[in-house]
Amino acid sequence: MLAALRRTRGDTQLIVWFALISATFATAGLGLEQTAGGAATVGVLLLAIAFTKIRLVGIHFMELGSAPLPLRLLFEGYVLVTFTVLVVLFLVV
Amino acid sequence: MSATVADPSIQANDKIPSPERRIPGEEGLWVFLLGDMAIFALFFGAIVVLHGQHPAMVIASQHALHPLLGLLNTGFLLTGSLFVVLATRAIRNGSSGAAGLYGGAIACGIGFAAVKAVEYASLIRDGHTAQSNDFFMYYFVFTGIHLGHLLIGLVLLTFLLTRARKAKPLTPGQRVFVDCGACYWHMVDLLWLALFPLLYLVR
Numbered sequence: 001m002l003a004a005l006r007r008t009r010g011d012t013q014l015i016v017w018f019a020l021i022s023a024t025f026a027t028a029g030l031g032l033e034q035t036a037g038g039a040a041t042v043g044v045l046l047l048a049i050a051f052t053k054i055r056l057v058g059i060h061f062m063e064l065g066s067a068p069l070p071l072r073l074l075f076e077g078y079v080l081v082t083f084t085v086l087v088v089l090f091l092v093v
Numbered sequence: 094m095s096a097t098v099a100d101p102s103i104q105a106n107d108k109i110p111s112p113e114r115r116i117p118g119e120e121g122l123w124v125f126l127l128g129d130m131a132i133f134a135l136f137f138g139a140i141v142v143l144h145g146q147h148p149a150m151v152i153a154s155q156h157a158l159h160p161l162l163g164l165l166n167t168g169f170l171l172t173g174s175l176f177v178v179l180a181t182r183a184i185r186n187g188s189s190g191a192a193g194l195y196g197g198a199i200a201c202g203i204g205f206a207a208v209k210a211v212e213y214a215s216l217i218r219d220g221h222t223a224q225s226n227d228f229f230m231y232y233f234v235f236t237g238i239h240l241g242h243l244l245i246g247l248v249l250l251t252f253l254l255t256r257a258r259k260a261k262p263l264t265p266g267q268r269v270f271v272d273c274g275a276c277y278w279h280m281v282d283l284l285w286l287a288l289f290p291l292l293y294l295v296r
Contacts, residue, residue, distance in 0.1 A: 013175065013178045013179070014175070017171060017172070017174075017175040020171050021168065021171055021172075024164065024167045024168065024171065025164075027289075027290055027294065028160065028161075028164045028294070030294075031160070031290060031293065031294025031295070031296075032160060032294070034296060039296040042295075042296070043144075043295045043296060046290040046294055046295050047290065047291075047295070049290075050286055050287050050289075050290045050291075051287070053286045054283050054286050054287060057174065057279055057282055057283045057286065058279075058283065061174050061175075061177075061178050061275075061279045061282075062117055062275075062276050062279045062280075062283075063117040063272075063276075064117065066113075066114055066115070067114060067115070067116055067117060068114045068115070068116060069114070071116060071123060074123075074127060075127075078127065078130060078131070078134070082134045082137065082287075085134075085138060086137055086138060086141050089138055089141040089142055089145065090141050090144065090145065090295070092145075093141070093142050093144075093145030093146065
């Protein structure tokens with residue numbers, strides 16, 4: 001296991017994991033420090049970070065980056081449509 | 094001109110495929126995964142609508158949650174996903190360490206379930222149950238369904254760990270199963286990445 005971990009140095013997936021963890025801490029900081037006045041902006045930002053992370057997991061961990069185009073488009077469509085609908089609901093309802 | 098048509102090597106070169114694109118796992122798995130993700134998208138929408146309709150109740154309820162436990166659980170799932178990525182690569186290549194890496198992913202999954210149990214117990218002890226209000230109903234139902242997915246993922250990872258302990262190379266069928274197990278586990282991770290901010294952080 002340690003040998004397998006050592007082989008990951010400079011690996012794309014490891015870089016993606018660091019990005020995901022960093023974004024998670026940024027999300028928590030942003031969410032916990034928010035004030036009532038900026039809730040709408042912070043809410044949209046939190047959703048944007050969440051769906052960027054979801055896309056990273058799909059493209060890099062689920063290997064959809066090298067999947068046939070229709071499958072990749074279905075996933076990209078899911079991310080884009082879900083994010084857009086949630087933002088619209090969040091701002092309008 | 095006729096020589097180019099007659100030469101089979103040239104004909105073959107005309108059809109050089111683009112870099113290999115393959116479905117991770119199999120098509121049926123993706124029908125299930127995308128269907129499941131669509132159902133969770135409805136859950137996400139329900140939470141956002143509740144935010145809009147009853148903001149005071151949602152914010153008051155969110156104060157009873159434990160965001161640091163949610164943060165810890167996000168770390169468990171992301172790290173578990175990294176372990177699964179590395180384990181999948183190791184088992185495909187027949188290199189050593191796949192079993193240990195699956196073990197690491199299972200440990201992360203158990204860690205997530207344990208933290209969730211602690212959080213549920215703490216909330217219930219403080220008098221917050223699924224009957225308390227709509228927010229807590231959504232919280233317990235949606236995170237409970239997600240936890241169910243995680244437990245199924247742990248069973249799959251245990252099968253994969255058992256297979257990884259064998260020295261024999263993967264058969265094509267086993268290779269598909271390895272990919273399916275990995276994609277399912279990543280979907281469990283992916284769903285939590287939306288549930289965490291929606292339930293704990295978005296005001």
